[in-house]
Amino acid sequence: MNDRPAFYDFFAGIGMVRLGLEPEWRCLWANDIDSRKAEIYAANFGGDVFRLGDIADVRGRELPGHADMAWACFPCQDLSPAGPRLGMRGPRSRAFWEFIRILKELAAEGRRPPLVVIENVAALLRPESLAPVCEALVRLGLRPGALLIDARWFLPQSRPRAFVVAAEEGPLSAAAWARGLAADGPDPFSPWTPPRLLRAFEALPRRLREKWVWWRLPPPPERRPSLADLLELEEAPEDAPWHPPEETRRLLRMMAPSHRRRVREAQRAGRRTVGALYRRMRDGEQRAEIRMDGLAGCLRASRGGSSRLILMVIEGKQIRSRRLSAREAARLMGVPDGFRLPLRYADAYSALGDGVAVPVVRWLSRHLLLPLARAKEVAYARHVSP
Ligand SMILES: C[S@@+](CC[C@H](N)C(=O)[O-])C[C@H]1O[C@@H](n2cnc3c(N)ncnc32)[C@H](O)[C@@H]1O
Incomplete structure (x- = not known):
């Protein structure tokens, strides 16, 4: 060869x-x-x-x-x-x-x-x-x-x-x-x-x-895979358990009205919707910014305290959130599932x-x-x- x-x-x-x-x-x-x-x-x-x-x-x-x-x-x-x-x-x-x-x-x-x-x-x-x-x-x-x-x-x-x-x-x-x-x-x-x-x-x-x-x-x-195609939505992966409900509520409170409206519209639609969220500083205030267009924002090494991607899964009244697992982050970069990832979550996420x-x-x-x-x-x- x-x-x-x-x-x-x-x-x-x-x-x-x-x-x-x-x-x-x-x-x-x-x-x-x-x-x-x-x-x-x-x-x-x-x-x-x-x-x-x-x-x-x-x-x-x-x-x-x-x-x-x-x-x-x-x-x-x-x-x-x-x-x-x-x-x-x-x-x-x-x-x-x-x-x-x-x-x-x-x-x-x-x-x-x-x-x-x-x-x-x-x-x-x-x-x-x-x-x-x-x-x-x-x-x-x-x-x-x-x-x-x-x-x-x-x-x-x-x-x-x-x-x-x-x-x-x-x-x-x-x-x-x-x-x-x-x-x-x-x-x-x-x-x-x-x-x-x-x-x-x-x-x-x-x-x-x-x-x-x-x-x-x-x-x-x-054709390209959708965000939901890459995620484990039935059972949360071990390194990315669902947040306690209080944390999800905190994220919702951190949203600007226009972003909270997006969540409410997804709730009304009834079917399962996956949103991708980043915490960002806006005018000195920490905001949770969600996108619901089937895409995640750019995955980046979280140096200097910049935030990591968070998933929000909305199904009618139920709203759950969690971080992305290391394997899901790898899939989001097109890395095949057979690729060996490090045990430390932070190492995997930063490298990806x-x-x-x-x-x-x-x-x-x-x-x-x-x-x-x-x-x-x-x-x-x-x-x-x-
Ligand atoms: C944008 S990343 C490239 C990632 C890579 N293409 C991959 O697939 O993982 C830039 C890389 O440059 C490396 N780097 C930074 N400074 C370097 C230096 N002085 N000498 C060699 N590598 C360096 C970093 O460790 C980092 O992995």
Whole structure:
């Protein structure tokens, strides 16, 4: 099976990128600084390719072989609207620049992967972040383009994420055009190139716009599981027992009138309705905000006291609430049930909230990255043949 294309997994966490890429791809090397995540990774994939440690200590020469792709989900704290918005110059974004340094070291050895994928929160598309990222990729001889993919098209979770895909300039990018994987302009019907992305592109300096690639990715599958499909609603999971009624009442009291109205309407409808709720500070007051559109809000690592997702199940007069179990959180990220999760709930929840939705990686791989990796073989065979 060594004819499968190979990838390096930077900021690999618990391996959710690998879950989405395998079995078509094989992982040559993975790195993360977090020892708890490393344990989860090893429990599921073994420890052979995983290098635990700070990316600042990684040297290009230690990465094995020739990879067809480098994937990097670098830390988002400096980009996230929830954080201090320091952008690509912030201390956590330093990790991205270390990633670029390693690509340069690989380039010096003639081993820079011809495909690079960078995933992050949608705020990566702000001009002050997107421009330096594209600039760095262009300097490495790559042509970048981006897609904004919301996991809601695949899973009942609203999770918009930016994916910058960059392909080697020359035969590979030419093959991408020839095979209809890339085009000169955005597809007006594509859900992956919304106005926000078009504005981000327009704000790039001209020299970067000239290198830009509008990737073609087919529309999402027609069916996706509903929130209720992923939950254990008959009996509460062991790590997520139903709240005592007083706690549920407290959550209801924390709701703004418009949100309480949503609950009452669901009660009147009579059938079982599942709502997903977050506690948020609004004007100095803690509010319970519920959505009943069949989607959960974005799952995120609950650092610094940010709240975790709560389920509210409404059936006529009966209203129950509880947290999401670790397994349910995994399902919400598209992680298969066979994946081993850590025993500590907080470890599982944080690691999953940091990850990338597995079906999104799979969709991108099957419809763009794999065809590109295959186009690469064709392109290079043509390039070297007399
Ligand atoms: C957005 S998460 C990526 C999650 C991952 N894709 C997954 O599937 O679990 C960013 C990751 O970067 C790691 N990280 C942060 N700083 C790092 C550094 N200096 N060196 C290596 N990894 C780092 C974090 O531990 C975290 O797992």
